[in-house]
Amino acid sequence: MLRVEVSRRLGEFSIEASFASEGRVTGLFGASGAGKTSLINIIAGLLRPDRGIIAIDGDVLDDTAAGLHIPPHRRRIGYVFQDARLFPHLDIRQNLDYGRRMNRLAVDPALWARVTDLLDIGSLLDRRPGKLSGGERQRVALGRALLAQPRLLLLDEPMGSLDEERKVEILPYLVRLRDEANVPMVYVSHDAGEMRQLATQVVMLRRGRVVAFGGPEVLPSAAANPAG
Template identity: 70%
Template sequence: MLDVDVTKQLGQLKLEVAFQSDSPVIGLFGPSGAGKSSIINMIAGLSKPDRGTIKIGSETVDDTAIGLHVPPHRRRIGYVFQDARLFPHRNVSQNLDYGRRMNKLAPDPAHFERILNLLDIGHLKNRRPGQLSGGERQRVALGRALLAKPRLLLMDEPLGALDQERKAEILPYFERLRDEEHVPMVYVSHDPDETRRLAGHVVMLKHGRIAAQGGPEILPP
């Protein structure tokens, strides 16, 4: 269960949202500037709400009334950005292992192989990021986040920098992740088709407020 009830002033925009869902994938949908990335940055702990609470499962990670703010490194959250943000001087295997080592997790070869197979990136292990396509880089970034064993995965327009062909290539991997790994996701997008394919609960944002929320049937055609 993810429970968000926050207010934050962002320049001229006042972000004021409240939603809760136990859907495997929550879609945050809306145009650029609606507040989508600001919401997931607060969920990640990268910024603080001016007022309100954020709960992940049974744990409250923000509560402004009592001054509670759990730092990002203690939230066990994976974050995949629009640009993959891989280390160019490290190969794919080293990039994949970064999240595990940063979270001081013991090596888990079985989990490592499962993620390689899930994302079909085993044959890329010795390549550098500069030798990968855009879709391959995003799959590696997703693998790196999963290998840190997060309890929640935040995805900020992960297909936004890809052309239609690359999007069609990578979307089935996101569906496999949803159906096979059972890691809850918050998926940010302004593309209704992407959101419709992945999300079970959709929060539609406009000018920092929730315009509508419900199943994917609320999305525009």
């Protein structure tokens, strides 16, 4: 279970969000500027809350009252950024293996095979990030995060920088990830359609506040505009 109870000022804007989600995929839904990215940066430990608590399955990662802040590299939370952020000086194999090396995990050929098959990236291993398409890059970023064996995976609009055609290419992988990877995810998007296909629970954000929480039925109907 992911428990979030935080507040954080960011200039004129502020985030005050509380929710506790059991879902396999918790969707953070809202228009751009609703505070979605700031909120998952807080969960990842990249941004410190002014006040509040972040906990996963009872393991406390932030507790401002107790002065506790676990740095990102010790949280075991994977993060797939909108812009993939593959390391340009490493080939795809080295990118994928990076998290395992940094966490000093044993080589796990079965996991490697499962993840590279799931994401269809086995043929890219010897290439450089600069030679990949946007969709391929995003799939490698997913694989890289998974192979670090995180206990939670954060996805910040992983299809946000892709055109429609590429989105259609990526979406099935995300669905497979949800159904087969066995890692709880927090999925950020402003696209209700995407959310409906992926999220098992939805946190709706508006101007830094949680305005609705529940199953996918809290999402606006297909015709309506996303929450603003």
